[in-house]
Amino acid sequence: MQNTPIEGFTPETPLILGMMRLHDHPELTRPAKLADWVSARVDEGLTVFDHADIYGAGECERLFGDALRAxxxxxxxxxxxxxAGIVPAGKDRSPWQVKxxxxxxxxxxxxxxxxxxxxxxxxxxxxLIHRPDPLLQAGEVARVLENAVSSGKVRQIGVSNFLPDQWRWLARNTDLPLVCNQSQLSLDHTGPLFDGTLExxxxxxxxxxxxxxxxxxxxAERIPADVLDRAQQETGLDETALAIAWLRQIPGTPVPVLGSMNPDxxxxALQGxxxxxxxxxxxxxxxxxxxxxxx
Known part of the structure; x- marks a missing residue:
């Protein structure tokens, strides 16, 4: 039986393409080249792209925007x-220079x-709020997010790297649904499957x-070679596809945020x-x- 995803986070997509390393690809810094790359991914059915204000110190959002402007x-x-919500130490304008x-x-x-x-x-x-902030004033933040949605600037809201009680406190202070939580999960990071976070x-x-x-x-370094070889022979999937297939089979159908920009x-990953x-x-x-x- 195929897994059933949680309703709410739309559009439904098998993968999200993370733009964290966009600035590390000189060949994609030209707007026309990046636009071609984005268009090719959209033609593959991958329409959701993940950014943050700190990726490339803001360069990743700007480069992506330049491609859309072109x-x-x-x-x-x-x-x-x-x-948004993280200030790296190098961007701290105070004398403390602290993240x-x-x-x-x-x-x-x-x-x-x-x-x-x-x-x-x-x-x-x-x-998304990028990290849980111990100083967060949930009611004040909720009003800003509600205004952003009601004005059409944002379609929906969520959180990133939040634990359940952290997102529940924010949710109690707003009538808006929190549609997603972006946090670490993979074959290499399975703890959240056994501590109640999944549930x-x-x-x-x-x-x-x-x-x-x-x-x-x-x-490939963590899975014994004989196990990996047998899994590949049985499924026809390479290491990347196996990791993604494994992840997508978890209840709720987690959506992988893939950091690679390599088309192959x-x-x-899409095959997986x-x-x-x-x-x-x-x-x-x-x-x-x-x-x-x-x-």
Missing amino acids: HPALAKRVRVITK HYRAEAGYLESAINKALASLALEQIDTF AHLTDGMRWLAWSPLGGGNL RIHS AQSLLPRPLWYRLLESVRNRAVA
């Missing part, structure tokens, strides 16, 4: 997630307006957007997202990376 029709074909969080009403309002300008968009599809997502209707879904690209890697692993193989891969037998 090809305005493309803006109608994409959905963009972006996040800190700013999930503050005024800061987030400014970040939304800046993202719209940088990305050359009329609307951000999904806006909290399911209970609260939060779609899990899984960052680092390939475990940093080192799964993206194609493999459309595949179903035999249950014993799913557990054998889990057992391999955890380096201990299933209890």
Whole structure:
């Protein structure tokens, strides 16, 4: 039986393409080249692109926006997630020069307006608070997010790297639904499957957007060669596709946020997202990376 995703996070997509490393690809810094790359991904059915205001110190949003400005029709074909709330130490204007969080009403309002300008968009599809902030004033932040949605600047809101009680406190202070939580999950990071975090997502209707879904690209080092070879022979999937298929089989159908911009890697990930692993193989891969037998 195919897994059933949580309702709420739309548009439904098998993969989200993360733009964290966009500035590391000189060949894509020209607007026309990036527009061609984006268009090719959209033609593959991948229309959701993930940003944050700190990616490339803001360069990633600007480069993406330059591509959309050069090809305005493309803006109608994409959905963009972006996040704000982290201030790196190098961007701290105070004498302390410390990394800190700013999930503050005024800061987030400014970040939304800046993202719209940088990305050359009329609307951000999904806006996320990037990290839980112990100083967050939930009611004040909720009003800013509600205003952003009611004005059409943002379509829907969510969080990133929040634990259940952290997102529930924000949710109690707003009538807006929190549609997703973007946090780490992969074969290389399975703890949230066993500590109640998965069930909290399911209970609260939060779609899990899984960052680092390939475990940093080192799964081949974690899975014994004979297991990997046999899995590839049985399924016809390479290492990337196996990791994505494994992830998508989890209840609620987490959506991988893929950091690679390599078209071949993206194609493999898409193949994995459309595949179903035999249950014993799913557990054998889990057992391999955890380096201990299933209890």
